[in-house]
Amino acid sequence: xxxxxxxxxxxxxxxxxxxxxxxxxxxxxxxxxxxxxxxxxxxxxxxxxxxxxxxxxxxxxxxxxxxxxxxxxxxxxxxxxxxxxxxxxxxxxxxxxxxxxxxxxxxxxxxxxxxxxxxxxxxxxxxxxxxxxxxxxxxxxxxxxxxxxxxxxxxxxxxxxxxxxxxxxxxxxxxxxxxxxxxxxxxxxxxxxxxxxxxxxxxxxxxxxxxxxxxxxxxxxxxxxxxxxxxxxxxxxxxxxxxxxxxxxxxxxxxxxxxxxxxxxxxxxxxxxxxxxxxxxxxxxxxxxxxxxxxxxxxxxxxxxxxxxxxxxxxxxxxxxxxxxxxxxxxxxxxxxxxxxxxxxxxxxxxxxxxxxxxxxxxxxxxxxxx
Numbered sequence: 350x351x352x353x354x355x356x357x358x359x360x361x362x363x364x365x366x367x368x369x370x371x372x373x374x375x376x377x378x379x380x381x382x383x384x385x386x387x388x389x390x391x392x393x394x395x396x397x398x399x400x401x402x403x404x405x406x407x408x409x410x411x412x413x414x415x416x417x418x419x420x421x422x423x424x425x426x427x428x429x430x431x432x433x434x435x436x437x438x439x440x441x442x443x444x445x446x447x448x449x450x451x452x453x454x455x456x457x458x459x460x461x462x463x464x465x466x467x468x469x470x471x472x473x474x475x476x477x478x479x480x481x482x483x484x485x486x487x488x489x490x491x492x493x494x495x496x497x498x499x500x501x502x503x504x505x506x507x508x509x510x511x512x513x514x515x516x517x518x519x520x521x522x523x524x525x526x527x528x529x530x531x532x533x534x535x536x537x538x539x540x541x542x543x544x545x546x547x548x549x550x551x552x553x554x555x556x557x558x559x560x561x562x563x564x565x566x567x568x569x570x571x572x573x574x575x576x577x578x579x580x581x582x583x584x585x586x587x588x589x590x591x592x593x594x595x596x597x598x599x600x601x602x603x604x605x606x607x608x609x610x611x612x613x614x615x616x617x618x619x620x621x622x623x624x625x626x627x628x629x630x631x632x633x634x635x636x637x638x639x640x641x642x643x644x645x646x647x648x649x650x651x652x653x654x655x656x657x658x659x660x661x662x663x664x665x666x667x668x669x670x671x672x673x674x675x676x677x678x679x680x681x682x683x684x685x686x687x688x689x690x691x692x693x694x695x696x697x698x699x700x701x702x703x704x705x706x707x708x709x710x711x712x713x714x715x716x717x718x719x720x
Contacts, residue, residue: 384687385718389706390422396708398443398458399698403451407706409714410458412440418482419714429477429484434461434470437500442472443696445507447543454478455543459505459517462492469496471535472503472519474545490545491517491562493534499523502535502588506574506646511581514548515541516564516599518571518585525608525621528567531559536607538571538585538599540564552602567605567630573646573663580679586643586663589613590621594640595633596663596674596681606630612638635674635681642667645696648676651703654719662687662705664694671697671707691715 395412402408407419414433417424433441439461447455455476462473471493478486502520509515521527521536528536531553539562542548553559573586573596583599593613597605610624612633626632637643645664649657661674661681671694675683688694692711699705705717 383719385720386688386691386715387718389714389716390419390424391711391713392424393417393708393712393714395695395710396712396714397441397695398445399696399706399708399714400444400446400456401698401700402446403701405701407700407714408444408446408456409708410441410444412442414441414460416441416444416458416484425482427479427482427484429487430458431460431475431487431489432463434463436461436470436498439470439472439500439503442503442505443507445509447476448509448513457490457507457515459507461503464496467496469498471496471522472505472517474507474517474541476545488545490541491539493519494560495522495527495533495535497522497524497535502570504568504571504587506572506585508574508576508583509543510576510583513543515543515545516574516583517541518568518574518587520570520587521568521607528569528607529604529609531556531563531566534560534562536566536568537563538565538568538574538583564601565599565603565605567603567607567609569607572644575646575648578648578650579659582679584646584648584661586646588642589636589640591616591618592636592638592640594637594643596635596643596661597631597633598679600631603631604629605633612636613640634679640667641665641672643672645694645698645708647697647699647705649703649705650699653703654705654717657719662697664697664707666693666695666710669693669709688715688717 397412398410409417416427443459445457457476463470473492475489477484501523504518504520506518547561570588586596590613663672670686671688673687674681692709696708707715
């Protein structure tokens with residue numbers, strides 16, 4: 350009888366515990382670094398990119414091809430997207446609100462777009478405006494070439510600089526040599542005017558066989574792109590192979606080396622390149638070995654998180670944590686994990702009021718509170 354009673358008590362406690370867990374799934378969760386993680390909204394299917402409207406509403410892309418607006422914890426689907434090419438790592442990806450949105454109303458998305466007259470596809474860029482929760486005035490701006498049936502390495506982050514130029518990252522689509530060839534768009538960071546036209550001072554506009562939008566090249570799969578809030582420098586991170594994820598400061602016309610130099614090896618253990626550096630090729634300011642599979646990137650630009658102002662946040666897909674990088678004089682001098690076990694971190698952004706929001710592939714949007 351005693352053992353039956355004990356089993357019954359254990360079962361009762363388990364049911365109560367599960368019930369409490371279900372009822373409190375959105376409660377704040379403290380971390381070991383003094384950061385509290387609060388779930389703002391959940392129920393997404395792989396949120397990929399997040400961006401804020403000036404009024405504080407949050408825009409969230411799902412890789413599956415759905416765009417949502419989130420207001421006061423409630424998500425509403427925005428209709429009118431173009432056809433989204435679903436292929437491996439490709440789908441609906443990044444989203445960026447124009448810095449002068451209040452004046453012009455433009456929103457930009459990157460997505461995988463299918464080729465019109467052949468198989469495969471590649472990364473594309475378009476802008477649009479909103480009429481309530483409906484997309485209007487769609488303007489396709491760019492589609493990368495060559496098309497590929499490979500499902501890897503679409504890159505696909507969007508950023509603006511202080512002069513209003515628009516940057517887009519495109520991965521090399523699993524074809525290493527693409528990154529070194531100026532005759533295609535893959536494995537590059539591209540620079541446009543806000544309307545998609547090519548700036549006259551882009552580094553390769555006068556080279557006959559080069560793609561005119563190229564700003565830098567030699568990239569593998571860039572999934573982080575952000576402007577430093579003080580210096581105005583463009584920071585980028587990209588996936589390496591087995592080891593060799595990189596953080597770079599992007600400069601006009603520079604070659605960042607992939608696959609001629611790398612700190613990683615192939616997934617089968619074979620050497621990709623015997624060289625980690627070479628004259629004329631840029632060195633990363635940081636590389637990860639083993640790889641963390643970085644995705645999403647944001648600087649802390651306010652005093653809301655104390656002495657973290659000016660530091661960098663990077664998501665890890667592989668190990669499901671948010672990485673806090675202490676930045677001093679343009680170098681990363683220290684790293685710590687500040688959010689763990691919430692899911693694969695896909696994106697991180699600072700809101701208009703300075704709060705940090707994180708999109709995790711478990712389907713949640715989190716915000717960080719430091720006490």
